[in-house]
Amino acid sequence: MRSRLRPGDLFGLGLRGLAARPARAVLTAIGIAIGIAAIVAVIGISASGRADLIATLDRLGTNLLRITPGGGVLGTGSEVPEEARVMAARIGPVQSATQTTQVAATVRRNDLIGELETGGIAVLATRLDLLDELGGSLQEGRFIDDATGRVPAVVLGSVAARRLGIADLDPRPRVFMDGTWFTVIGILEPLELHPDVERSVLIGYPVAENLYDTTESPTTLYVRADPEFLNDVAEVIPATVNPQAPDAVDVTRPSDALQARQAADEALTNLLIGLGAVALLVAGVAIANIMVMSVLERRTEIGVRRALGATKRHIRLQFLFESVLLSGIGGVAGTALGAAITVAYAANRDLTLAVPPEGVALSIGAALLVGAVAGLYPAWRAARIPPAEAVRK
Amino acid sequence: MTPPVLRLSDVSKAYPGPPEVRAVDGVDLAVAPGELLAVMGPSGSGKSTLLNVMGALDRVTAGTVAIDGVDIATLSDRQLSGLRSHKIGFVFQDFFLIEGLDATANVAEGLLYRGIRRRERRARAVAALERVGLGHRLHHRPNQLSGGERQRVAIARALVGEPSIVFADEPTGNLDSHTSEDIAELFAALNAEGTTIVVITHERELAARFPRIVELDDGRVVGERSR
Numbered sequence: 001m002r003s004r005l006r007p008g009d010l011f012g013l014g015l016r017g018l019a020a021r022p023a024r025a026v027l028t029a030i031g032i033a034i035g036i037a038a039i040v041a042v043i044g045i046s047a048s049g050r051a052d053l054i055a056t057l058d059r060l061g062t063n064l065l066r067i068t069p070g071g072g073v074l075g076t077g078s079e080v081p082e083e084a085r086v087m088a089a090r091i092g093p094v095q096s097a098t099q100t101t102q103v104a105a106t107v108r109r110n111d112l113i114g115e116l117e118t119g120g121i122a123v124l125a126t127r128l129d130l131l132d133e134l135g136g137s138l139q140e141g142r143f144i145d146d147a148t149g150r151v152p153a154v155v156l157g158s159v160a161a162r163r164l165g166i167a168d169l170d171p172r173p174r175v176f177m178d179g180t181w182f183t184v185i186g187i188l189e190p191l192e193l194h195p196d197v198e199r200s201v202l203i204g205y206p207v208a209e210n211l212y213d214t215t216e217s218p219t220t221l222y223v224r225a226d227p228e229f230l231n232d233v234a235e236v237i238p239a240t241v242n243p244q245a246p247d248a249v250d251v252t253r254p255s256d257a258l259q260a261r262q263a264a265d266e267a268l269t270n271l272l273i274g275l276g277a278v279a280l281l282v283a284g285v286a287i288a289n290i291m292v293m294s295v296l297e298r299r300t301e302i303g304v305r306r307a308l309g310a311t312k313r314h315i316r317l318q319f320l321f322e323s324v325l326l327s328g329i330g331g332v333a334g335t336a337l338g339a340a341i342t343v344a345y346a347a348n349r350d351l352t353l354a355v356p357p358e359g360v361a362l363s364i365g366a367a368l369l370v371g372a373v374a375g376l377y378p379a380w381r382a383a384r385i386p387p388a389e390a391v392r393k
Numbered sequence: 394m395t396p397p398v399l400r401l402s403d404v405s406k407a408y409p410g411p412p413e414v415r416a417v418d419g420v421d422l423a424v425a426p427g428e429l430l431a432v433m434g435p436s437g438s439g440k441s442t443l444l445n446v447m448g449a450l451d452r453v454t455a456g457t458v459a460i461d462g463v464d465i466a467t468l469s470d471r472q473l474s475g476l477r478s479h480k481i482g483f484v485f486q487d488f489f490l491i492e493g494l495d496a497t498a499n500v501a502e503g504l505l506y507r508g509i510r511r512r513e514r515r516a517r518a519v520a521a522l523e524r525v526g527l528g529h530r531l532h533h534r535p536n537q538l539s540g541g542e543r544q545r546v547a548i549a550r551a552l553v554g555e556p557s558i559v560f561a562d563e564p565t566g567n568l569d570s571h572t573s574e575d576i577a578e579l580f581a582a583l584n585a586e587g588t589t590i591v592v593i594t595h596e597r598e599l600a601a602r603f604p605r606i607v608e609l610d611d612g613r614v615v616g617e618r619s620r
Contacts, residue, residue: 002475004508012511020493304489307450308550309478309506311471388451391485392441 003309005317014321017294018329025326028290031283032330032370033337036363039276040338041345043359046269048342048351053262055352060135060193062255063095063230067221069241069249082216084241091236093229098133099218100124100197103208105178107154107201109164113176119163122200123177124219125208126155133222134194141169141186148185149204152177152211155186157198175201180211193254196220277366283330284370291323291378295385302382303390312383319382323375324368331367335360396462397423398558398589399447404456405612406442416442418612419456424558424591429584431592431600434609440593441562443609447591448481448560449473461557478506482551484561488543490535496522496546497531503550521549524586525579541572548579558589565599577602 018025067088069080081087089097103123106115130136131143142148143155154175156166166173166184173184182203191198208214221241225233230253238249295302302315310318339355346353399422406417416439424430434440445451446458449465458465460480465473482503490499500518501511509517522531525545535543544564551559561580565573577599584590592603600606608616 001472001479003471003478003506005506006508006510009505009511016493300487300489301491304483304485305506306474307448307477307481307483308503309474311474311506313471314474314506386451388445391450391483391489 003311003314005310005314010314010317010321013318014325017318017322018326021294024290025329028283028287029326029330029333031286032280032327032367033334035276035279035281035283036331036334036367037337037341038279038334039273039363039366040335040355040360041341042269042272042276043363044338044342044355045345046265047354047356047359048346049265050262051352051354053258053265056192057255057258057262060255060258061224062253062259063225063227064133064135064254065223065225065230065234065237066194066252066254067223067237067241067249068252069218069221069238080217080242084218085216085221087240088221088223088237091225091233091240093226093233095224095226096129096133097221097223098127098129099216099221100126100130100200100202101205101208101214101217102219103203103212103214105212107160107164107182108176109166110174111176119160120199121160121163122196124197124200124202125205125214126202127205130197130202130222131188133224134191134197136191136194136197137189139187139189141184143186144202144204150206151204152180152182152207153185153203154182155188155202156184157188157200157202158190159195159198160201161187163199177201177203178212193257280366280370284327284374287323287326287371287374288377290326291319291375292381294322295319295378295382298382299385299390302385303387303392306385306387307391315385316379316383319379320372320375323378324371327367327371327374328364331364331371334367335364338363395426397459398426398428398461399424399591400457400459401447402457402459404443404446404458405454406439406446406451407454416612417446417453420609420612420614422607422614424589426557426589427584427587428605429580429590429592429603430605430607431594431603432607432609433594433597433600436595438595438609439612440595440609442612444560444562444591444593448483449476474506479554480557482554482556482559484544484547484551484559484564486563486566488535488547488567490543490546490550492535495532495534496527496538496549499535499546500549500553503553507554517553518549521553522546524552524583525549539572540568541575544568544572544576545579548576548583552583552588558591559583561590561592563594564592565594565596573599 069084085097085099088094103125105123106118107121107123126144128145164175169184174181175184234251237251238246242249342355343353401420401422404417404420405415408414408416432440446453460476497515497518500521501514504514519531522528525548527542527545530538530542565576580590594600605619607614
């Protein structure tokens with residue numbers, strides 16, 4: 001002779017309890033929904049942003065070192081040996097090395113423009129593999145090759161092209177460089193991690209040597225190495241490329257900037273998730289508050305249920321379940337809202353959409369947990385009401 | 394002789410003071426299966442307290458209450474709930490129906506804590522409603538029913554589990570005299586079908602309609618009459 005409540009009936013009781021006061025249920029669930037929506041949206045947006053960032057990092061690689069071996073403390077520095085690149089390439093884990101050298105020339109749209117109006121555009125002599133090494137691509141035309149490197153042909157960085165007012169290769173634009181007309185044979189796409197190259201025009205070493213006496217002493221060296229030994233390579237490179245003044249050599253890793261951005265994104269994401277969690281906590285307190293009120297209002301119902309044979313546990317479960325159901329509804333609504341926000345944001349910003357399922361599961365779980373914790377005290381109070389007192393007139 | 398459904402032996406219930414109140418004071422009472430009796434007394438005579446201890450809603454301070462031969466003092470709170478769900482039916486003065494539910498669903502709630510499937514609960518609720526003459530009001534909500542009809546729904550809810558005994562606490566307290574008579578007749582009819590019913594009331598007229606009357610005053614049994 002035991003009291004028994006079927007799980008399905010418990011579900012029905014919870015649902016009915018909420019349906020009896022729909023406006024109150026909706027208002028209370030909104031609190032949870034806002035908290036969850038914030039968390040899901042933050043997770044989704046940051047995951048979408050990160051997906052793009054990771055894709056960029058994957059494409060560009062994180063194992064490229066940029067070495068500027070000139071300089072020196074007072075900017076005078078010593079001449080870097082022409083063999084610097086070859087020396088660097090001989091370091092075990094180095095996979096490839098390329099370079100550019102600053103050319104002592106200015107570039108102008110035509111010969112009528114004043115010599116000093118260079119627009120801050122540098123002229124660089126480049127090796128033929130530079131574009132591949134930097135992970136860049138051409139917007140139009142082609143890069144310097146064996147043939148075009150010997151003649152007055154030039155490839156424009158994206159910013160340099162804009163500053164020179166050259167949007168495309170039609171009709172065969174030319175630029176004027178210290179007395180010689182160069183034919184533009186290519187325009188680069190933006191190079192995310194190499195703003196200095198974007199602001200330069202590139203010509204071949206042979207033509208640079210012929211016209212401007214440029215040597216092969218590198219202004220900038222690019223070295224790609226086995227990621228595992230990247231730090232070791234970075235350590236030995238200064239002495240290798242400029243044995244006379246290793247202290248004057250700067251070694252940087254362009255992808256560090258992206259990784260710093262990623263770290264900053266993560267910190268901001270964590271902060272926003274924290275704010276969402278606070279919202280959730282506040283919503284939990286609101287649920288507890290509403291449930292306590294509900295218990296007070298429903299004393300008679302509780303008494304009648306006890307008289308009909310409900311055990312304390314049944315009463316406790318009824319109110320606990322009602323609370324969990326309330327927060328669960330809020331959680332599901334919030335997740336849908338958060339996902340919608342993420343989709344809209346990703347579409348607007350042209351990001352790769354990524355709503356991590358584990359994040360969604362976790363936030364719904366958090367909502368249910370908040371509901372369960374919030375319902376504990378009201379449920380305990382409901383169960384403690386003596387039946388004889390609750391049915392008193 | 395058949396053993397009593399309900400036996401109270403020297404039952405007292407005191408509420409701690411100061412001053413301590415002995416709402417029920419040394420009551421002896423036995424109710425045999427199939428009986429219909431009224432416990433009558435003025436307000437403050439301890440009727441409601443007696444109902445609570447008889448119906449296993451509250452525990453006694455002294456004495457024993459046995460339902461179907463089981464001393465309820467030996468039962469845990471959980472077992473008491475089980476006892477209420479299987480053996481006892483309650484009818485309250487204020488009906489205490491659930492507003493959002495129709496008559497059938499309200500009556501079916503009487504079987505909710507028995508672990509019976511919903512479909513069967515509803516079928517039995519319909520049968521119970523037909524027994525109390527509300528076969529034509531199955532899907533009406535409490536606010537669409539008259540006072541007398543609501544009390545019939547409450548009675549059907551008490552009956553639906555076929556309990557050993559039904560307690561009715563001032564069942565006509567909120568009804569006019571004509572409706573009260575109908576309810577009294579319903580109790581008599583249900584009793585004729587074999588249901589054991591204890592009606593608690595302060596109304597002498599209502600009590601007079603029942604075969605046995607136990608008079609209560611100041612927490613004690615002061616008189617007993619049988620017809």
